[in-house]
Amino acid sequence: MNSHRSKFPKLALVLCLSAGISAGQTPKAAPITPMPPRHERPVSGPATPGRFRVAVAPGDGVTSERSIAVDRNANLKMCVVEGDLKINGWHRAEIRVFVKNGSRIGIRVLEKDPSSGMPVWILLSNAADEKPGKPPQSECLSGERIEIDVPITASISVAGRATETVIDSVKKVTVKNVEGNISLRNIPGGITALTYQGDVTVENSGGAISLESATGNIVGYDVRPGEIGDVLKVKTSSGAISLQKLEHRQIEANSITGSVLFNGTLLPGGLYTFKTSNGAVRLVIPADSACTFIASYGFGQFNSEIPLKYLTENDSSTGKSLTATIGSGDARVNITTTSGSIGIKKQ
């Protein structure tokens, strides 16, 4: 019995040691890999990329028209979800809005002129969200066709999702579209036009101008500065740029995969920059122009129909460049392309 008692502590010690060893050798649980966060598609967002939910379901739209007397220099702000948008300037001090088969028209006066009491800042919106008890909808207008008449000296600010926008004869325009073409005419006070999918066309306009498209072409025709120093900026990723009959002395045109065409006069003292990664740069200018070309054309080519006076030329296989002049070389023309060609042609 005593021998059993003396063995018991030893047995207990052995058991404890074996338990400790087995616990030490127990493999660690594999680290729990966190599940990647699920990406919740926003309810109010587009069901498919590039397709937007219409604020007013087909058949539910109404055709309506509203108008309001405003100051002649009024600023009109609006957003459009979907529809063809046409804005025209007229000589009345009044804004008229017509929506065909679309949302109800809401007109909010955000600011009035202190002296005349006339509205100077107006917001066009969807009137449906103004009614209590109804679920909130988009504040933006929508419809099959939206037509707006504004004073010819009014300024317009438009944001749109899928909108074909045509604006004619107003003082100043700012347009930003996710999708849709933009066409602007007779706008003397400056333009900012941006569409991420579509073309931009500007004609007979002036002022500081910025035209941008992600995937579309850009055309500028008969464009002039409003005041000294106004810049014309044109940029597209994969479209072509065509600029004709321009009077800006500072022009920046940039495309990545598209071509750049400039057909006009290089004015004395002007600063011109034309860039493209993969496309061609074509300058059609008078033979008696006075300009200096500073061209970097990587792996591309440089050709000129007009005789040039070459100041520097680097024709290495790892990046070509040159500096050359025509006449007195007043205007400065920077041309950059990686693998495209550069061509100078006579008008």
Add this chain to the structure above:
Amino acid sequence: MSAECFDIGTIQAFLDGETAPELSASVTNHAAECVACALLIAEAEEQSSIVFSALDREFNTLVPTQRLWTRINDTIAVEKGSASWWQRFTGVFALQFSSPSFAAAAGIVMILGIFAVVTGIRDIRSRNTELASLWPTVNISHPQSVAAPSTVNESITTSDDIPNATHASVDKSNVAPEKLRKIVISTRLEEERSRPHFENAVAVDSRSIAPATEYLAGEESYVKTISELKQSVDGQKDRVLSPSSRVEYERSMAVVNDSITRMKDAVRTNPRNQSAKQVLYSAYQDKIDLLNSVVQREELIASLR
């Protein structure tokens, strides 16, 4: 001439005072009895004096030869093996104080080591910000103190094989005195050539610490911006872009990436090519604009909800 005669390499080492004390004693005893060896030693001594006088300036530098280093290391190893830890500890200081040249050498090595560590830390800290401007001249502008002792030791070990091999291959019985003189001179010159030079060590070390990614001046900011934008865009583009826009986007991005790659190669080939740099920066800007367009598109969509 007997079988106990020493070869010319051993005799040369004996004359240079680089043989072990036991070997020196045996050479001396043997030369006292062997006329041929005594004559050979005399000739070698005479030739050495000619060589030393010709290369006096080079040999007067205080750079110990490899055999001397080996002897020092062997002596230290033997003493370490037989001494207790306390004797080793005190022996280090005793050795330094007893041998001024060794103390000076050790001091120089320590200073160089500290300087190399400090420079290395500073270099790592400033690598991301300063290397862009240092890129074209990084091998030149590194301080000489970067030469770490380890690099020098490696060079010494490598260079040691050449003279030894030369000594071993020479047989005094088959060589005329004139030819022997040439061999001695060439051996000395090779030894001198293979002796570690700090300038070379610095160059090797500078190359070894050069970063894998080197930026041009201003390039890093482009790369950083693109990296940040890309992280944001990669999570959005599937949702924001329609299929046709996505195709155009990817096509444009491929063109820009190709431009960047090609112009990077061009700039690496010829870092002075300003034109290539300009096109490269333009391509970087295009990429930023392209990425930005996706972000801004998302913002516009969000503002219209």
